[in-house]
Amino acid sequence: MAIPASFIQDLISRTDVVEVVGRHVTLKKAGANFMGLCPFHDEKSPSFSVSPVKQFYHCFGCGVSGDAIKFLTEYTGASFVEAVQDLAQQAGMTVPQDNIAAGERERLAAQRAKQVTLFEVLEKAGDAFRQQLRKSSRAIQYFKGRGVSGQIAQRFGLGYAPEGWRALAGVFPAYDDPLLVESGLVIAGEAADDVPESQRKRYDRFRDRVMFPIRNVKGECIGFGGRVLGDEKPKYLNSPETPVFSKGRELYGLFEARTAVREKGYALVTEGYMDVVALAQLGFANTVATLGTACTSEHVQKLFRFTDTVVFSFDGDNAGRRAARKALEAALPFATDVRAVRFLFLPSEHDPDSFIRAEGQEAFARMVESAVPLSRFLLDAAREDCDVDTAEGRARMASQARPLWMSMPDGALRRALLGDIATAVHLDSQELASLWGKPQRGDRRPPEHAPAFDGDMPDMPPHMPHDLLPDLYELADASHGHGHAEHGSAPAGGQRRDAKPGASRWTRTPDGKWKRPEPVDPYAEPPGRGPRTPGVNRPDTAARLLLLDAEALDTLGHDDRELLSALPPPHGPLFVWLEGQFHEHGPQAWPELREALQGHASENLALKVMQGPQAGFETNTGELRGELRDCVVRMQVESLKAQETAAIAEVGTDPGALERYRSLHSRRLALESAPKAS
Secondary structure: OOOOHHHHHHHHHHOOHHHHHHOOOOOEEEOOEEEEOOOOOOOOOOOEEEEOOOOEEEEOOOOOEEOHHHHHHHHHOOOHHHHHHHHHHHHOOOOOOOOOOHHHHHHHHHHHHHHHHHHHHHHHHHHHHHHHHHHOHHHHHHHHHOOOOHHHHHHHOOEEEOOOOOHHHHOOOOOOOHHHHHOOOEEEOOOEOOEOHHHOOEEEOOOOEEEEEEEOOOOOEEEEEEEEOOOOOOOEEEOOOEOOEOOOOOOEOHHHHHHHHHHHOOEEEEOOHHHHHHHHHOOOOOEEEOOOOOOOHHHHHHHOOOOOEEEEEEEOOHHHHHHHHHHHHHHHHHOOOOOEEEEEEEOOOOOHHHHHHHHOHHHHHHHHHOOEEHHHHHHHHHHOOOOOOOHHHHHHHHHHHHHHHHOOOOOHHHHHHHHHHHHHOOOOHHHHHHHOOOOOOOOOOOOOOOOOOOOEEOOOOOOOOHHHHHHHHHHHHHOOOOOOOOOOOOOOOOOOOOOOOOOOOOEEOOOOOEEOOOOOOOOOOOOOOOOOOOOOOHHHHHHHHHHHOHHHHHHOOHHHHHHHHOOOOOHHHHHHHHHHHHHHHOOOOHHHHHHHOOOOOOHHHHHHHOOOHHHOOOOOHHHHHHHHHHHHHHHHHHHHHHHHHHHHHOOOOOOOHHHHHHHHHHHHHHHHHOOOOO
16 A cells, blocks of 8 residues: 555644654653653663654664654554554544545445454453452462462453353343454354344353453454363363454564563563463563464564564474474564574473473573574474485485475575585585576576676587577577577578577677677666666666555565565665565555665665656556566566576586576476466
């Protein structure tokens, strides 16, 4: 969703940053500004300044600064769009949605209204559960037995759902209200044609359980988890999927843990509500938990909005290992060079709570510090069930490692891991990259990285099949912007019969060797067609489209993102930065990206491509993404052509070059035959 820059500026001018920050931080007047304790780092003396004149905040202790929008994205974890919508609602403004159909706009407005109503229903139920906890000696004794203090119980909003099938009827007089079912608080009997919904059998979902409110990053109650007081089954019960709650996206305790995560520098992910509450009591308030489901990529992405280090804690048994493998797969796409992911495996007889009570906080802190890094765990996961003392076992390990390694973003960590995997399977990294059907990153764009062959194409080896020769002629023509040539042989003198006047192509020298044409930029617009805008080539076009619509990154495949990230500076670093921003902050509009780009090595490129009429903000999203798809496909085609050329140059010296050429050629033809997106 692209939001016009003019609207952002108008919204900022109507928003009081002191009021926005003051909802989360206690501020006191100090001269022209307001001061308070910084919410982004631990301090005893106020160094966090908020200026009502400049509409800006700045911490003299840790250096954070920004406006009201940035505060909400950094402190609450909201996306840029969510922050804008939140502030606009408070200011009585409507976020422009010109690119959304009227029917869709009405549906979204109704959806937001329904969510607000559900939040209110759930919060009311939470208040009732907290009141019931004060009346239940059994529930109080349960929490005391787990070492939970009243302060921690209040912080997490713990409660108790009493026995009885319809206890909530005393809280909600309209017990037949469909919202109670939609919020997951009440279960209704099966639908029947002759029985109205209000007459179906209804009963409370949570009965005789201690209750754990689940909050989103804004602090709104979106669901509940309930635990039995004894050993009955099921031990834990969660709210069902609702319009405001999805187990695969939410983390228990994240709202309460935000400040501690920043202070300690890492988030600790466990497997249960009581782990979170107990660890907060024992000095590890930076703990969160998944909600009865395996860790997902959305969980990981949300955590990386608050920290660069995530530690997963699992039992050391087989079930714990399987859960860790799921977490590894979810974390790999976000494993950049500036982030750390570690895996902590406790002894089978302990969970985090029992380990700290038995061994102490310092022992647990040492366990966290020595947790298995992602790189080592990836190798362990790839090595599973493989006898690496045999060639077969090493081949299987390489096969199991491939999808894991391929899902990682480009960077030093990914390249180092390629070498580690290659060593483990007794290959060098070049051999392994070739085996996996892809060169190493950075090998995509000639002439900087492609193997040089000094202007002479080697004589074809005796085993070169004759039916391949037409493809070689086609490659020579097509790789220089002249499209597909008809198959045929080259006449004497080296000039093809179908050659266009002035065309640059392979020629045969008097001694019978093939000589390549002058090098051209494979990413430049083809001759004779001219670029859409003066000075704009395909990488520039891709940069402009993604700066206009950062969410389009989600529409690109892994190969596409790999190609863009591997481009030489300044384009490659810009695409790497854009992907990092998207993973950390969600889709951001150009004004927000422009601010974040200040001082970046690719800032000038971004400013250049975003100048002129082609950088207008109010453009149809479908058209933008169609243009991006076509642009990236053409770049992939040109990249494959360049790799084909390099492969043919090695045919005389590398036995695998011919097969590599065939594979590249097949991929290119498949791309070229695919229908255009626009």
